[in-house]
Amino acid sequence: MISKRFVIKRLLLLVPVLFGVATFVFAILHLAPGDPARVIAGQRASEEFVNQIRTELGLNDPIWVQYGRFLLEAVQLDFGESYQIQRGTAITEVLRNRLPVTLEMALYGQLFGILLGIPTGLLAAIKQDSLSDHLTRVGALTGISIPIYWSGPLLILLFAQVLGWLPASGRIASQYSVEMVTGMVTIDTFLSGNFAAFKSAVRHMFLPSLVIGIYSMALISRMMRSSMLEVIRQDYMRTARAKGQGSKITVLKHGFRNALIPVVTIIGIQFGSLLGGAVLTETVFGIGGIGTLLVNAIQVGDYPVVQGTVLTFAFLFTLVNLGVDITYSYLDPRIDQ
Amino acid sequence: MSSGDADGPPRDSTGRGDPSNRGSHDGGASSVSDDAPTPRERVRRLGRAALLGAVLAGLAVLALVLSGESVQFASENVFALGALVFGFSMLGWSGSVFVGDGIENVQRHLGGNSNWTETGSRQAMAVLGSVGLGGMVGASVVTVVLASVT
Secondary structure, three states, X not given: OOOHHHHHHHHHOHHHHHHHHHHHHHHHHHHOOOOHHHHHHOOOOOHHHHHHHHHHHOOOOOHHHHHHHHHHHHHOOOOOEOOOOOOOOEHHHHHHHHXXXXXXXXXXXXXXXXXXXXXXXXXXXXXXXXHHHHHHXXXXXXXXXXXXXXXXHHHHHHHHHHOOOOOOOOOOOOOOOOOOOOOOHHHHHHHHOOHHHHHHHHHHHHHXXXXXXXXXXXXXXXXXXXXXXXXXXXXXXXXXXXXOOOHHXXXXXXXXXXXXXXXXXXXXXXXXXXXXXXXHHHHHHOOOOHHHHHHHHHHHOOHHHHHHHHHHHHHHHHHHHHHHHHHHHHHOHHHHO | OOOHHHXXXXXXXXXXXOHHHHOOOOOOOOOOOOOOOOHHXXXXXXXXXXXHHHHHHHHHHHHHHHOXXXXXXXXXXXXXXXXXXXXXXHHHHHHHHHXXXXXXXXXXXXXXXXXXXXXXXXHHHHHHHHHHHHHHHHHHHHHHHHHHHO
């Protein structure tokens, strides 16, 4: 049973995280070269017109006034309007359309990581120094070392070009039209009951999720192996075996849950890597998510989009870590006492 | 055969370090090491850092103005620099609390032990944050003074 006090404490931690991110982004954008008013007005606009826009945006106010106003608006989830990418559209609206794309990919990537990483790590620990252990360790090391911009094109080459099993880019085949409910195509096609469209969406989502999940899987696998090896050597495990319990039951009943504790902690940490990897993966697979939006916004100097996107990333990251903490306190009930 | 008494592992070996340090076994009385700073010392340390930040920012604004830049330019850049340090430290502090255990676990299980601890990180980030906040305040105050003089 998770205590309310523990959850509230972790929720309160969201405040300094988001406040820190907001301040950091505000500072970075003010230190970066370029003038947002000039971006809006265009390069050929007169200085008078640019100054007028500057006044309208409040850029002529003292910087601490701008900072205070930015924080107040951020608290109300008002990041203003896009300067360039979708000129005049509210940032929340821009993010609402793009966020589910990245979220879907990151969630499947995480799922890949967990579903493949935990069993392989467990197997490697139980069969320590066997061939499967060595293969798992080499695989994990390779997975951690390979960058997305290299593994992505290679997998496209193999599965899309050579074998022709999976599509190389996009989210769903063009012949299907999906009524968006959640914004995640696999879920929306499933909800609509169109199985052919669902199959197409899953096939499109498979490669990007695999690419983004490889690193996660490798890290989880290595952590699981190391943690399990440590648990196996504990006295209580020896006691259980001495009482005549089979080694499989000993490992799964007494060891697995305890070995999961440190593994769970890093799942939250590397979700940040998943979100960071989304930028590259979306670019490689031509998926228009929040990652590509951020890159485009930086390139054209669309500051409100940058601020909104980075804050959304931070919020997602902290939310996932909150979930991890709750899971963690379930695995080790002493933590929330 | 029951194996109930085989349960109840010493979980301090699998995660958050020694649970007694978190006050989870002894009714919440967390152990404090002998060299931990007292609240008064902490406040003094943070105050000194904030003062240092304010002085540095004030001098930076003055230096920029004397080198021929406008007061607005100097103020904006120095304030933003202070905000950058402050924002980074806020993020570092809360990040240390959020994922400190995870980082410590990664160090323990995957090697690369750098003696990084959540507590040490939080203390360092608090000092850094004070410097940043002091810088923001210092830059603002000096700007107001300069604006009233010129």
